Amino acid sequence: MELIKLTIDNKTVEVENGTTILKAARQIGIDIPTLCYFDLGDMHIENKPGGCRVCVVEVEGRRNLAPACATDCTSGMIVYTHSLRVINARRTVVELMLSDHPADCLICAKSGNCELQDLAHRLGIRDIPYQGEKSTYRKDTSPAIIRDVDKCIMCRRCEMMCNTIQTVGALSAVNRGFSAVVAPAFEMNLEKSVCTYCGQCVSVCPTGALTEVDHTRKVISALTDPTKTVVVQTAPAVRAALGEEFGLEPGTLVTGKMAAALRLLGFNYVFDTDFAADLTIMEEGTELLDRLTRFLEGDKSVKLPILTSCCPGWVKFFETNFPEMKDVPSSAKSPQQMFGAIAKSYFADKIKVDRKDMVVVSVMPCLAKKFECERPEFKTDGDPDVNYSISTRELANLIKQANIDFMSLPDEDFDSPLGESTGAAVIFGTTGGVIEAAVRTAYEVYTGKTLDKVDFTQLRGLEGMREATIDFNGLPLHIGIAHGLGHARQLLEDVRAGKSTFHAIEIMACPGGCIGGGGQPFHHGHESILKARQKAIYQEDINKPLRKSHENPDIIKLYEEFLGKPLGEKSHHLLHTHYFDRSQEIFLDK
Amino acid sequence: MGTTLREVIFEIGGGIKDGKKFKAVQTGGPSGGCLTSKHLDMPITYENLVASGSMMGSGGMIVMDEDDCMVKIARFYLDFTVEESCGKCTPCRVGNKRLAEILDEIIKGNGTMEDIEKLRNLGNVIKDTALCGLGQTSPNPILSTLDNFYDEYLAHVVDKKCPAGQCKSLLKYVIDPETCVGCTACARNCPVNAISGERKMAHLIDQSVCIKCGACYEKCKFDAISIQ
Numbered sequence: 001m002e003l004i005k006l007t008i009d010n011k012t013v014e015v016e017n018g019t020t021i022l023k024a025a026r027q028i029g030i031d032i033p034t035l036c037y038f039d040l041g042d043m044h045i046e047n048k049p050g051g052c053r054v055c056v057v058e059v060e061g062r063r064n065l066a067p068a069c070a071t072d073c074t075s076g077m078i079v080y081t082h083s084l085r086v087i088n089a090r091r092t093v094v095e096l097m098l099s100d101h102p103a104d105c106l107i108c109a110k111s112g113n114c115e116l117q118d119l120a121h122r123l124g125i126r127d128i129p130y131q132g133e134k135s136t137y138r139k140d141t142s143p144a145i146i147r148d149v150d151k152c153i154m155c156r157r158c159e160m161m162c163n164t165i166q167t168v169g170a171l172s173a174v175n176r177g178f179s180a181v182v183a184p185a186f187e188m189n190l191e192k193s194v195c196t197y198c199g200q201c202v203s204v205c206p207t208g209a210l211t212e213v214d215h216t217r218k219v220i221s222a223l224t225d226p227t228k229t230v231v232v233q234t235a236p237a238v239r240a241a242l243g244e245e246f247g248l249e250p251g252t253l254v255t256g257k258m259a260a261a262l263r264l265l266g267f268n269y270v271f272d273t274d275f276a277a278d279l280t281i282m283e284e285g286t287e288l289l290d291r292l293t294r295f296l297e298g299d300k301s302v303k304l305p306i307l308t309s310c311c312p313g314w315v316k317f318f319e320t321n322f323p324e325m326k327d328v329p330s331s332a333k334s335p336q337q338m339f340g341a342i343a344k345s346y347f348a349d350k351i352k353v354d355r356k357d358m359v360v361v362s363v364m365p366c367l368a369k370k371f372e373c374e375r376p377e378f379k380t381d382g383d384p385d386v387n388y389s390i391s392t393r394e395l396a397n398l399i400k401q402a403n404i405d406f407m408s409l410p411d412e413d414f415d416s417p418l419g420e421s422t423g424a425a426v427i428f429g430t431t432g433g434v435i436e437a438a439v440r441t442a443y444e445v446y447t448g449k450t451l452d453k454v455d456f457t458q459l460r461g462l463e464g465m466r467e468a469t470i471d472f473n474g475l476p477l478h479i480g481i482a483h484g485l486g487h488a489r490q491l492l493e494d495v496r497a498g499k500s501t502f503h504a505i506e507i508m509a510c511p512g513g514c515i516g517g518g519g520q521p522f523h524h525g526h527e528s529i530l531k532a533r534q535k536a537i538y539q540e541d542i543n544k545p546l547r548k549s550h551e552n553p554d555i556i557k558l559y560e561e562f563l564g565k566p567l568g569e570k571s572h573h574l575l576h577t578h579y580f581d582r583s584q585e586i587f588l589d590k
Numbered sequence: 591m592g593t594t595l596r597e598v599i600f601e602i603g604g605g606i607k608d609g610k611k612f613k614a615v616q617t618g619g620p621s622g623g624c625l626t627s628k629h630l631d632m633p634i635t636y637e638n639l640v641a642s643g644s645m646m647g648s649g650g651m652i653v654m655d656e657d658d659c660m661v662k663i664a665r666f667y668l669d670f671t672v673e674e675s676c677g678k679c680t681p682c683r684v685g686n687k688r689l690a691e692i693l694d695e696i697i698k699g700n701g702t703m704e705d706i707e708k709l710r711n712l713g714n715v716i717k718d719t720a721l722c723g724l725g726q727t728s729p730n731p732i733l734s735t736l737d738n739f740y741d742e743y744l745a746h747v748v749d750k751k752c753p754a755g756q757c758k759s760l761l762k763y764v765i766d767p768e769t770c771v772g773c774t775a776c777a778r779n780c781p782v783n784a785i786s787g788e789r790k791m792a793h794l795i796d797q798s799v800c801i802k803c804g805a806c807y808e809k810c811k812f813d814a815i816s817i818q
Contacts, residue, residue, distance in 0.1 A: 056719050130684075
């Protein structure tokens with residue numbers, strides 16, 4: 001690679017040809033402020049439309065200022081990042097943005113986590129000289145995501161996520177000039193669009209224009225209602241990220257503190273979605289083996305590859321885009337819904353509580369889970385199996401509201417019986433984890449042998465699409481993994497075209513899997529945070545004495561006492577579901 | 591190329607209608623700048639036009655005479671860029687809108703000296719930071735009129751007057767009581783009944799009611815009504 005030399009703020013820097021001024025400056029400790037720019041490094045998620053004009057710098061010999069994020073360095077270039085001309089321009093640009101932005105920071109859902117707010121603070125903006133008309137739009141509330149586009153600054157990150165990365169195509173810029181805004185087609189409501197509620201738009205939105213539907217109030221109401229037994233379940237990826245909300249280093253596991261905090265919040269039973277993840281493996285793994293055995297025996301009606309179905313964003317995606325393939329994914333419910341179904345049957349019977357008096361709350365790294373628990377097929381006589389799904393961020397908010405000093409909490413355990421889990425369940429929180437967990441169990445069941453080594457490192461990583469072949473006693477099991485719906489679409493198109501050679505495919509809607517979910521603490525484009533969370537997940541797996549789902553004693557007991565066997569009649573009724581063709585659900589009425 | 595502006599306007603174009611006085615020429619379409627009489631003998635080249643604060647652009651030319659208000663002209667051209675902005679970059683999307691709003695206030699007579707400074711700063715920043723050629727040139731009509739017709743801005747902002755008599759909010763129709771014969775033509779034609787006066791007596795315009803439509807001015811056969 002050719003190296004070129006240039007000068008930034010009188011410092012000489014040598015960079016590879018093709019490096020942007022922004023990256024070159026960062027190499028020598030010069031942090032040019034940005035806003036629309038977004039880069040998740042190795043995950044190849046990048047947004048640099050050069051639209052916000054916050055990162056402008058002065059380049060000697062150039063007529064106008066150059067956007068540092070989108071201008072490549074040239075040999076001998078002389079750059080100034082904080083000349084008077086630059087400071088004045090940058091400040092004016094941000095003042096303009098603020099002049100078309102509601103000044104309700106005190107009550108904004110994004111306050112304290114807003115990149116525009118940080119920028120205004122960093123630039124020392126104390127008044128907005130350019131006052132004038134503000135853009136106003138109706139607030140659009142869907143089951144999971146709220147669009148408050150008065151706060152949109154047209155950075156287009158959501159658009160990049162929704163279109164380029166996820167290939168969902170729910171959000172894009174509409175209208176022009178001052179009326180330009182990011183919206184679903186024809187400015188319909190999100191609920192009437194192809195949105196999967198994956199929440200990736202929320203996770204990258206720098207302002208409060210896209211936020212989650214907040215259920216904390218409803219949870220507090222349930223907790224303070226003496227007639228209700230309130231049961232909580234927490235998803236695997238939550239424990240690897242919640243600490244960030246309390247200033248802990250990314251990747252700090254807070255499983256014990258989280259359990260203690262939930263108990264202090266007043267939940268009657270503090271359970272773990274990981275229990276249901278183990279249960280999912282029992283059902284999904286058995287389904288995989290069942291389909292595989294029948295396939296190998298020559299049954300032509302068997303659909304392979306089997307696709308995982310834990311991720312509600314992914315489920316809505318294939319229901320909308322690949323409806324003709326709706327019998328290909330596993331019929332197993334997601335861990336969240338399996339938990340709800342078991343809590344309100346097996347567990348409710350055990351503690352002699354009527355299901356109507358039980359409130360199941362889930363803490364999820366996900367926003368699509370809010371939509372999932374509202375799906376009619378997951379309700380019995382109108383009573384949802386999972387009443388409320390709150391995000392990792394909402395849980396942090398609840399803990400703060402309840403005056404709990406999170407850092408001083410002791411480590412506590414989950415309650416029994418729906419709190420016991422294995423390492424296989426924990427890794428559901430990252431891309432590759434569900435299939436690794438399934439392989440651990442399926443291998444032992446299929447071959448009758450005990451695994452020497454449970455770590456299938458060939459299934460791990462952060463590349464968007466991965467594949468591996470696992471030797472099942474002479475049967476090469478070909479496994480595919482995709483995270484990010486764009487990658488999922490590519491694998492799916494191969495399956496549709498009959499070109500896929502996979503036996504099983506794991507798909508997660510969010511890049512990174514649940515660690516990068518739309519409900520997680522904001523990573524603000526720091527890829528290192530996602531990597532740290534992933535590391536933490538695998539660490540938690542190692543920490544567990546049991547690492548294979550079928551060894552979970554409470555799962556074994558559940559089958560003995562209640563379910564019978566995987567894919568049995570009771571399982572079929574409680575733990576499996578079916579999918580719908582949603583391709584016609586998009587209506588043009590507002 | 592190389593022909594002077596004077597040749598194009600006065601010889602090829604035949605000069606200004608009704609012998610009115612030349613005030614400015616705007617070259618290059620809506621994002622061009624307004625040049626003055628001091629530029630008339632300048633040969634037309636790409637470089638000369640840019641050096642004098644305008645541009646070749648579309649190659650078009652619009653000539654303005656003494657009846658044109660340069661503040662209003664700047665506002666008029668800005669309409670085009672506000673309309674044409676794609677909305678991608680902040681300075682063009684929001685900045686041009688703000689420029690237009692400031693000009694509107696000046697035209698209405700609510701402008702301040704601070705507004706003139708805002709126009710200049712904002713104009714320069716938009717030029718310096720906008721993503722494409724549209725935004726980079728959109729403030730040209732404002733910046734060039736600020737350079738070449740600063741006194742007109744001052745008249746609007748400080749004296750609250752529009753020298754060309756184009757900005758309605760800043761003008762006033764006044765009846766000279768000495769010249770008025772009391773024919774009542776003006777009062778009868780006023781659409782908002784702003785004019786009072788007995789027959790054969792001097793009439794008076796109620797400024798708080800007057801909508802500055804100019805009907806009285808048109809009807810008066812005795813030149814008793816003037817615009818101030």
